[in-house]
Amino acid sequence: MITLSGLTKRYGDTVAVDDLNLEIAPGRVTGFLGPNGSGKSTTMRMILGLDSPSGGRALIDGKPYAALSHPLRRVGALLDAKSLHPGRRARSHLIAMARSNGIPLSRVDEVLEIVGLEKVARKRAGAFSLGMGQRLGIAGALLGDPDILILDEPVNGLDPDGVRWVRELVRELAGEGRTVFVSSHLMSEMQLTADHLVVIGKGKLIAEGPIESIIGNSSATAVRVRVPDPAHLDRLREQLLRHSFTVTAETADSVTVAGSAVAEIGDLAFQEGVRLHELRVVEASLEEAYMEITGASVEYGAPSRGAANTEAQV
Numbered sequence: 001m002i003t004l005s006g007l008t009k010r011y012g013d014t015v016a017v018d019d020l021n022l023e024i025a026p027g028r029v030t031g032f033l034g035p036n037g038s039g040k041s042t043t044m045r046m047i048l049g050l051d052s053p054s055g056g057r058a059l060i061d062g063k064p065y066a067a068l069s070h071p072l073r074r075v076g077a078l079l080d081a082k083s084l085h086p087g088r089r090a091r092s093h094l095i096a097m098a099r100s101n102g103i104p105l106s107r108v109d110e111v112l113e114i115v116g117l118e119k120v121a122r123k124r125a126g127a128f129s130l131g132m133g134q135r136l137g138i139a140g141a142l143l144g145d146p147d148i149l150i151l152d153e154p155v156n157g158l159d160p161d162g163v164r165w166v167r168e169l170v171r172e173l174a175g176e177g178r179t180v181f182v183s184s185h186l187m188s189e190m191q192l193t194a195d196h197l198v199v200i201g202k203g204k205l206i207a208e209g210p211i212e213s214i215i216g217n218s219s220a221t222a223v224r225v226r227v228p229d230p231a232h233l234d235r236l237r238e239q240l241l242r243h244s245f246t247v248t249a250e251t252a253d254s255v256t257v258a259g260s261a262v263a264e265i266g267d268l269a270f271q272e273g274v275r276l277h278e279l280r281v282v283e284a285s286l287e288e289a290y291m292e293i294t295g296a297s298v299e300y301g302a303p304s305r306g307a308a309n310t311e312a313q314v
């Protein structure tokens with residue numbers, strides 16, 4: 001369990017992390033999302049004792065990282081895969097890490113096999129591709145067989161096969177009861193990987209919860225209702241509006257109703273004697289939900305296509 005209480009980091013006038021209060025629980029993959037510069041890496045660095053908080057604290061099973069006796073056996077981390085020494089061979093890098101943390105050297109070959117680098121174990125890290133570097137970073141994170149994994153953009157630079165491998169690996173690690181805290185900018189991938197989400201913007205917590213509830217709360221989640229007899233549609237639409245539903249789109253034989261209140265809509269149709277041929281929740285994508293949540297927190301955004309078009313017309 002990772003616990004953040006009032007965690008804050010200031011760099012001069014910049015508040016990189018602003019009073020974060022969170023519990024990152026074991027047994028699930030917690031996705032950590034936020035626009036560029038929102039404070040994800042800084043938060044992870046403070047959990048790992050690499051940056052000291054300006055206020056509040058980050059604890060691992062009740063202790064600061066610096067107080068853990070064999071930190072690599074408790075917490076495995078992938079922060080910046082490019083920070084490897086280029087002249088060092090992959091295996092030597094892992095051996096050095098194992099030696100300094102009292103980890104049996106037999107574990108080095110085990111993790112090289114887990115990440116699929118056993119054939120290039122004697123190559124120098126400088127000759128590694130971005131994806132191979134990520135795999136080596138993940139091998140380092142797994143070396144101490146830790147209960148907690150903190151992975152900053154682990155799929156960065158991986159090909160589709162590698163992306164799927166990371167997804168399956170982190171799901172398996174969480175399934176074994178470990179705490180997995182993972183950041184990514186790839187929303188479609190997060191949607192497949194995470195159970196729980198933490199979303200920050202400008203250093204502040206802006207949403208937290210199970211992925212289904214974050215997607216379910218998006219205004220892009222809607223119920224599609226289709227009727228066999230278009231003559232009944234007006235009656236149903238009138239009832240929906242009277243019950244404060246937002247009817248967002250329609251064709252001759254269907255309406256789309258904002259939200260996910262499928263049971264209430266079904267009951268209303270039944271009370272009105274309107275026969276239905278379709279009553280279905282059309283879920284927002286995580287990307288749609290994320291864009292809606294973080295809209296006001298994006299610091300480095302390009303102008304929207306809509307805005308560009310408007311300007312072009314003026």
Ligand SMILES: Nc1ncnc2c1ncn2[C@@H]1O[C@H](COP(=O)(O)OP(=O)(O)OP(=O)(O)O)[C@@H](O)[C@H]1O
Pocket residue numbers: 011014015016034035036037038039040041042043
């Ligand atoms: N060492 C530092 N000195 C000064 N400012 C810093 C430092 N590290 C981070 N910052 C600032 O803190 C803020 C948060 O940065 P951070 O790297 O934690 O964001 P992030 O969410 O990880 O971004 P990204 O998604 O782009 O990796 C940014 O405004 C950044 O410029």
